[in-house]
Amino acid sequence: MPSRAASPEGVPSQGWLESDPEVARLLDEELERQSTTLQLIASENFASPAVLAAAGSVLTNKYSEGYPGRRYYGGNRVIDEVEDLARARAMALFGAEHANVQPHAGASANLAVYAALLEPGDTVLAMRLDQGGHLTHGSPASITGRLWRFVAYGVTPPTSSSASPGEVIDFDQVDALARAERPKLIVAGSTAYSRQIDPKPFREIADSVGAKFLFDAAHPAGLIAGSVHPNPVGIADVVTFTTHKTLRGPRGAAILCGRELAKDIDRAVFPGLQGGPLEHAIAAKAVAFREAAQPAFADYAARVVENARAFANALAEEGFRLVSGGTDNHMVLIDLRPFDAELTGKAAQEALDRAGITCNRNTIPDDPRSPFVTSGLRLGTPAETTAGMGPEQMRTIAALIGRTLRRREDEATLRAVRGEVRELCAAFPPYGRPGARAHLARGTG
Numbered sequence: 283m284p285s286r287a288a289s290p291e292g293v294p295s296q297g298w299l300e301s302d303p304e305v306a307r308l309l310d311e312e313l314e315r316q317s318t319t320l321q322l323i324a325s326e327n328f329a330s331p332a333v334l335a336a337a338g339s340v341l342t343n344k345y346s347e348g349y350p351g352r353r354y355y356g357g358n359r360v361i362d363e364v365e366d367l368a369r370a371r372a373m374a375l376f377g378a379e380h381a382n383v384q385p386h387a388g389a390s391a392n393l394a395v396y397a398a399l400l401e402p403g404d405t406v407l408a409m410r411l412d413q414g415g416h417l418t419h420g421s422p423a424s425i426t427g428r429l430w431r432f433v434a435y436g437v438t439p440p441t442s443s444s445a446s447p448g449e450v451i452d453f454d455q456v457d458a459l460a461r462a463e464r465p466k467l468i469v470a471g472s473t474a475y476s477r478q479i480d481p482k483p484f485r486e487i488a489d490s491v492g493a494k495f496l497f498d499a500a501h502p503a504g505l506i507a508g509s510v511h512p513n514p515v516g517i518a519d520v521v522t523f524t525t526h527k528t529l530r531g532p533r534g535a536a537i538l539c540g541r542e543l544a545k546d547i548d549r550a551v552f553p554g555l556q557g558g559p560l561e562h563a564i565a566a567k568a569v570a571f572r573e574a575a576q577p578a579f580a581d582y583a584a585r586v587v588e589n590a591r592a593f594a595n596a597l598a599e600e601g602f603r604l605v606s607g608g609t610d611n612h613m614v615l616i617d618l619r620p621f622d623a624e625l626t627g628k629a630a631q632e633a634l635d636r637a638g639i640t641c642n643r644n645t646i647p648d649d650p651r652s653p654f655v656t657s658g659l660r661l662g663t664p665a666e667t668t669a670g671m672g673p674e675q676m677r678t679i680a681a682l683i684g685r686t687l688r689r690r691e692d693e694a695t696l697r698a699v700r701g702e703v704r705e706l707c708a709a710f711p712p713y714g715r716p717g718a719r720a721h722l723a724r725g726t727g
């Protein structure tokens with residue numbers, strides 16, 4: 283077993299994985315996969331070595347039910363400082379009066395907000411799932427759809443005008459549904475919407491019917507932190523966000539709110555939904571919040587959006603239809619039907635996977651195909667922007683996608699594209715030189 287001294291930053295975690303060669307080998311293989319194929323899943327990113335180190339730290343050993351200064355177990359002096367630091371950094375980053383950094387994931391953060399603000403059976407207005415809403419926005423497959431009565435708004439129909447292409451949030455419908463249904467809560471936020479979401483019209487509609495307003499910023503949190511999207515804090519009553527998507531931190535989530543809701547939100551997270559918090563994840567969140575407060579992160583967020591625009595334009599040139607006509611965030615949603623009426627999202631995703639291009643199939647608004655098959659693909663730029671790629675690489679990738687999908691039955695094409703992808707990725711290694719990689723897979727560097 284290697285000694286602690288063998289680990290350069292004193293992180294006695296995965297250097298010790300040499301005691302488990304099976305898991306060590308799998309971590310090495312996954313690092314290899316992430317470094318040699320294109321990561322275009324819009325909800326993924328490459329967390330920094332500092333985030334990985336904190337997430338793999340000794341804080342995993344500690345039980346700390348409760349909140350700083352009010353714990354149910356002894357020995358939490360250091361843990362209290364860690365969580366207070368994470369909370370203070372989250373509040374400073376987004377300008378919030380209160381932060382809860384304990385939610386294990388975006389799904390549990392949303393559930394906690396519903397539990398804090400609603401009684402079972404209350405009405406909630408949220409985005410339709412097949413138009414970009416999240417499972418936790420009332421899917422019948424999610425506990426949220428069983429405990430509360432969700433009513434859904436959608437996007438406007440597509441038009442033939444390039445000046446106003448449609449497929450944007452239909453605020454007339456949000457307003458009409460709010461009046462007719464009198465929801466207790468209105469939810470903004472989406473997993474597959476390529477436009478900026480303005481919190482103000484939601485606030486006005488919520489006020490007009492006396493509803494509370496939750497902004498689920500799971501996807502754009504990093505763009506908000508980097509000041510390229512409007513900040514919903516202070517406009518929405520509550521903001522939830524994941525820390526692992528555009529924000530580029532560890533897997534997890536946080537909740538922001540005003541002082542008046544702080545107690546209710548905290549109680550809903552613990553003891554309402556969760557037991558002991560994951561303080562190693564909370565330390566990693568603190569690291570990510572500090573990184574996101576640096577000027578370099580605002581530059582990163584701007585490049586994510588610039589890359590998505592270049593990617594969208596190049597994909598349109600390949601013959602794909604851009605849902606909503608384009609993008610002003612980190613993702614592009616494409617409709618495959620004008621490119622090839624026979625091509626499903628499922629078949630496209632599988633062909634691209636074989637060529638080393640990782641993305642996910644996605645429903646498009648009013649998709650005639652099932653959510654398992656779909657007519658669309660969702661493509662995102664956060665991860666490869668972190669790796670250093672720019673608009674030129676986005677145009678190259680769009681051409682590779684077009685070529686792969688046009689000749690998807692041809693093994694030689696798939697192999698040739700796989701080779702070009704490998705070469706492109708080698709020029710933009712997410713974790714630096716290949717020699718440095720072994721450290722990362724094993725978490726010692």
Ligand SMILES: *Cc1c(COP(=O)(O)O)cnc(C)c1O
Pocket residue numbers: 325386387388389390392415416418471472473498500501524534535
């Ligand atoms: C990703 C996402 C979530 C859930 O996050 P998990 O960490 O996967 O639970 C919630 N809401 C939206 C809008 C999301 O995109």
